[in-house]
Structures are given as C-alpha cells and as structure tokens.
Amino acid sequence: YQWGAKVAFTNNSENTTLSLQMVTSPYGARPFASGLFAYSAQWRGEYGWFSNIWSISALEKSRGTFDPLICLGQMVTFGDFSFVLDYSNCPGYYEDAQGDDFNLTSGHNVMVSANYAFSDKLYTSLKASYAYSSLLDINSMTNIGAMLDYYPLNDSDALRVTATAGYCPLCQEAFLSIGARYNFTIKLW
Numbered sequence: 001y002q003w004g005a006k007v008a009f010t011n012n013s014e015n016t017t018l019s020l021q022m023v024t025s026p027y028g029a030r031p032f033a034s035g036l037f038a039y040s041a042q043w044r045g046e047y048g049w050f051s052n053i054w055s056i057s058a059l060e061k062s063r064g065t066f067d068p069l070i071c072l073g074q075m076v077t078f079g080d081f082s083f084v085l086d087y088s089n090c091p092g093y094y095e096d097a098q099g100d101d102f103n104l105t106s107g108h109n110v111m112v113s114a115n116y117a118f119s120d121k122l123y124t125s126l127k128a129s130y131a132y133s134s135l136l137d138i139n140s141m142t143n144i145g146a147m148l149d150y151y152p153l154n155d156s157d158a159l160r161v162t163a164t165a166g167y168c169p170l171c172q173e174a175f176l177s178i179g180a181r182y183n184f185t186i187k188l189w
Contacts, residue, residue: 002038003031017044025060027067036060040069051075059104067104080118086111107133109142123149127166142170158183 004023028034040057058066111129145166
C-alpha cells in the first residue's frame with residue numbers, strides 16, 4: 001500500500017480535474033521508515049466525446065534518484081461504442097542483481113481497446129497491447145483478449161459477472177477466466 005496525500009482542483013463545469021499527489025515510494029521497503037516518496041500530477045478531463053487521464057510521476061528509488069513514469073490515457077465515445085488508447089513509458093518491471101523485483105524498465109507500452117455496450121446490463125471489450133523494451137528484450141504484441149461484463153440484478157450494479165479470454169504471444173499462453181464481484185453497501189446514517 002502507498003500512504004500519502006492528494007490535493008485536487010475541479011473547475012465549475014466539473015469536466016476538468018487537476019491533482020497533485022505525494023505518497024510513499026513503491027521502492028521503499030517500509031513505507032515511512034525508508035524516507036522515499038513518489039510525486040505525481042494528473043489531468044483528468046471529460047469533454048463530450050473525448051475524455052482523458054494523463055499523469056506524470058517521479059518514483060524515488062534512492063535518496064534524490066527518481067524513475068519517471070508517464071501515463072497518457074484517452075477515450076473517444078460514439079453512442080454505445082468507445083475506443084481507448086493508453087500509453088506508458090514503462091512496459092514492465094525487472095529484477096536487478098540485488099534481487100529487488102520492483103524496478104521500472106524503460107521502453108514503451110501501448111494498449112488499445114474497442115468497447116461496446118449492448119445495454120446497461122451487458123458490456124464487451126476487445127483489447128490488445130504492444131511493448132518495447134531493449135532491457136527486457138521485448139518488441140512485440142504482448143496481449144490480445146476479450147472481456148464480457150454482465151450485471152444480472154434489476155436496478156442495481158452491485159453484482160458483476162465477468163468472463164475474459166486472451167492470448168499472450170510473448171509467453172505463448174492462453175487464458176480464460178470467469179468471476180463475479182459483489183459490492184456490499186453499508187449505510188451508516
């Protein structure tokens with residue numbers, strides 16, 4: 001878990017939110033004892049058919065040394081269809097010579113998805129991602145898959161049943177997953 005604080009500003013029309021955040025760094029073995037922090041700025045916008053979530057972060061790896069992380073997500077919506085393009089300058093993590101398994105690797109990761117809402121109860125998505133990293137020796141499509149979400153309860157989205165299927169060309173593995181999630185709401189007042 002990351003511990004920290006966040007401040008945000010939302011404009012009067014509530015379509016733009018700018019935020020700044022400071023949290024304990026994921027590189028710190030013990031959150032506050034390590035004295036390592038991560039800093040990020042985010043722009044979240046909803047402008048009719050176009051919306052975005054863009055962020056830039058600096059993750060402190062050791063005192064005064066930072067790993068940059070850039071994430072640019074955008075979505076265009078046309079009726080019941082939406083298309084998403086996500087970019088990140090980090091295609092993965094690697095284990096260093098000291099055995100530390102959380103190290104950002106430089107490179108690029110792009111994910112695209114096409115989504116369709118058949119109704120308020122049924123939603124589907126097709127996704128694919130591509131990664132490049134000379135350190136990890138990756139220059140290929142990393143995942144391709146499909147997802148189906150179904151909300152079976154009338155007048156409620158508390159229960160979601162999800163099925164996903166996909167293929168990872170990099171690992172040469174296929175997967176199928178079926179699951180359910182239920183949100184419990186506790187009203188205190």
